[in-house]
Amino acid sequence: MSDVIIYPARTVRTMDKVVPTAGAVAVRGDVILAVGETEELAATYPGATVDERYADRVLAPGFVEAHSHLGGEFGASPYFLGYFPRTAPDGTPLPGAQTWQGVIDALKVWDAELPEGEVLFARGLDMLFFPGEQLTRGVLDEVSTTRGIYVTHASGHVGTANSVLLERAGYGPGTEVEGVVLDADGVPTGELQEMQAMGPVMALAGIDLSKGLTTEGGLYAFAADARNHGCTTATDLASFDLVRPGGYDLLAEVTGRDDFAVRLVPATFGGMTKTLEQAQQLAGAVAAQQGRATPKLHLGSVKLMLDGSIQQYTAKLQDPGYVCNHDAGIWNTDAATFRDQVRAFHAAGLNIHVHCNGDEATEVFLDAVEAVLAESPRWNHRHTVTHSQLTTRAQYKRMAELGMCANVFSNHIWYWGDQHIDLTVGPDRVKRMNAARTALDEGVTIALHSDTPVTPLDPLATASYAAERRTPTGRSWGDAERISVYEALEAITIGPAYLLKLDHLVGSIVPGKYADFAVLDRDPVEVAEAKELREITVLGTVVGGVHHEAPVAVGV
Known part of the structure; x- marks a missing residue:
């Protein structure tokens, strides 16, 4: 049984009510062979290798995430405006923004860093954390009137664009596309709600979901x-x-x-x-x-x-x-x-x-x-x-x-x-x-x-x-x-x-x-x-x- 490897652990938590815990798990290839105690498994599978690397660890079933998104470069945008800080997969801290001025300051810093002509796409903002404030085309125009800017809100169901992107998308006074929010004068505020309204602007920002990311x-x-x-x-x-x-x-x-x-x-x-x-x-x-x-x-x-x-x-x-x-x-x-x-x-x-x-x-x-x-x-x-x-x-x-x-x-x-x-x-x-x-x-x-x-x-x-x-x-x-x-x-x-x-x-x-x-x-x-x-x-x-x-x- 030289192809069998036994992994002793402090605890093997199986999430199986028949055998809820064990002291070791035996593996052959990519499959679980048995769970039990180390001595028992070694006796059952003579010649098995005992690998002690997890002897002081807990082994649980690998977790299963049934609603997640790869996102590609869309999800991995470094321009993060979320209220709760995060950590990127490589360990890079993403501090987000906890004040309204912090949101504006971050957008201005990123605008200054980006090459001319490149769209600034930021993610993760949620206006519920900034009561009394509004993210509009006017606010984003104060960051830049020459660069396209698109900020997607944390849910992914609402975004805000500046005038550059709104005009390129053909969103002007009197636009009748559902989800394109208009002000009292019938002019788009910059807020776009749901996919029909967001899609054209997202495509301009390089986020064309139908072509794959x-x-x-x-x-x-x-x-x-x-x-x-x-x-x-x-x-x-x-x-x-x-x-x-x-x-x-x-x-x-x-x-x-x-x-x-x-x-x-x-x-x-x-x-x-x-x-x-x-x-x-x-x-x-x-x-x-x-x-x-x-x-x-x-x-x-x-x-x-x-x-x-x-x-x-x-x-x-x-x-x-x-x-x-x-x-x-x-x-x-x-x-x-x-x-x-x-x-x-x-x-x-x-x-x-x-x-x-x-x-x-x-x-x-x-x-x-x-x-x-x-x-x-x-x-x-x-x-x-x-x-x-x-x-x-x-x-x-x-x-x-x-x-x-x-x-x-x-x-x-x-x-x-x-x-x-x-x-x-x-x-x-x-x-x-x-x-x-x-x-x-x-x-x-x-x-x-x-x-x-x-x-x-x-x-x-x-x-x-x-x-x-x-x-x-x-x-x-x-x-x-x-x-x-x-x-x-x-x-x-x-x-x-x-x-x-x-x-x-x-x-x-x-x-x-x-x-x-x-x-x-x-x-x-x-x-x-x-x-x-x-x-x-x-x-x-x-x-x-x-x-x-x-x-x-x-x-x-």
């Missing part, structure tokens, strides 16, 4: 970020790579390398289709690719989009809506077109993930699934409401009956927790928001996600927010919807693996599954309080038996 460098940056946070399987949940020339070849080539540290699940974006025929054509193209899957490239999922963002007031909410009496939001896809999209992708046997922030959007998705199941009965589809932020108990009951899943955006509890209490849905409705407890109680399998680059890819932190339900200022989001630490850990391991139809391969440390581990300094199940999950150090990952050390582990 994936690069080799972007893939490796994403994999490094995943490694640094214990994540071994992750989605690109709005991908064009499988349906653009050379896209599959790039993914297959890069993910096939041993030094690439994450299994990738590209979910093709189907929201661009406008007719049943277009949706059927795209569904056929995606379905035809499934036979080209590899161990680190998993195919067969698609992404659709209904509404917008709650914190940008573009999500579609049922009564009582927003507490600020804002309007009813924006549909990215109308109900009739959406039903045709669901019909086509469901009939093709694909796994459908749909962006639904508001409960009105969730209702439209449930109606569509119920209709297509009546036309084309299909078991085990696992169609997923992703974000699922305001999904109600009645909707979760219906989801369970329809065989649907929920991917809950628990990071909102932290990153916009206070703002949702004060500015969007109010102190009562947040008690029912991101309702992981209700979902589980009604029999719906859940995942928790980051939607990176919207919020940081950090599954342990994501789990902590769902179990703690406290904002950065310590305010409660309602304890009734808290889930246990163990349930939260399931929702970043076996839960998302189930949503992605990969639970037979990843999500727990069980014989026959891939040897994918997160290497930790503490056992996450044994924390005294949920917030301690954020204090656990990730020292690296193992993906299919290949070791990927995080920079923080050097010298530890």
Whole structure:
């Protein structure tokens, strides 16, 4: 058994209730052979090599992120204006901006640094953190009247452009494109809401999603970020790579390398289709690719989009809506077109993930699934409401009956927790928001996600927010919807693996599954309080038996 390697650990936390913990795991090739104690495994597999590198570490299942985005150069823009500082995958600090003057100063510094003629594209700003201020074309024109400037807000659903880009996009007085915000005189303010309005300006800024943004460098940056946070399987949940020339070849080539540290699940974006025929054509193209899957490239999922963002007031909410009496939001896809999209992708046997922030959007998705199941009965589809932020108990009951899943955006509890209490849905409705407890109680399998680059890819932190339900200022989001630490850990391991139809391969440390581990300094199940999950150090990952050390582990 010279090809068997036994890895002793302080604890092997399997997330499998049959054998919840062990002292070691045996690996053969890229697969888990057995879990148990070192002596037992050595006796069972004589001649096996015992590798002590993790003897004082905790091995947990590699975390699974079922809603993330590669973003390529789009997500990796160094011009970061977020309120909460971040760290780039290579360790570079991204301080963001915590004051309004800091936002303006940063834009002016970047404008001075960029070559003439290059568009300044900044990301991550959220105006909810700067009450009383407005980001308009006039503010950006004060930075430059010759360079195009585009600032995308943290959600990715709203952006602001200066006059240079607005004029190039053809947005002038009286523009009637939905989402192009006009002032009292009918002149564009610079704010662009949702994809129809943002698309032309994004293209001018070099962000043409339909042509693909994936690069080799972007893939490796994403994999490094995943490694640094214990994540071994992750989605690109709005991908064009499988349906653009050379896209599959790039993914297959890069993910096939041993030094690439994450299994990738590209979910093709189907929201661009406008007719049943277009949706059927795209569904056929995606379905035809499934036979080209590899161990680190998993195919067969698609992404659709209904509404917008709650914190940008573009999500579609049922009564009582927003507490600020804002309007009813924006549909990215109308109900009739959406039903045709669901019909086509469901009939093709694909796994459908749909962006639904508001409960009105969730209702439209449930109606569509119920209709297509009546036309084309299909078991085990696992169609997923992703974000699922305001999904109600009645909707979760219906989801369970329809065989649907929920991917809950628990990071909102932290990153916009206070703002949702004060500015969007109010102190009562947040008690029912991101309702992981209700979902589980009604029999719906859940995942928790980051939607990176919207919020940081950090599954342990994501789990902590769902179990703690406290904002950065310590305010409660309602304890009734808290889930246990163990349930939260399931929702970043076996839960998302189930949503992605990969639970037979990843999500727990069980014989026959891939040897994918997160290497930790503490056992996450044994924390005294949920917030301690954020204090656990990730020292690296193992993906299919290949070791990927995080920079923080050097010298530890």
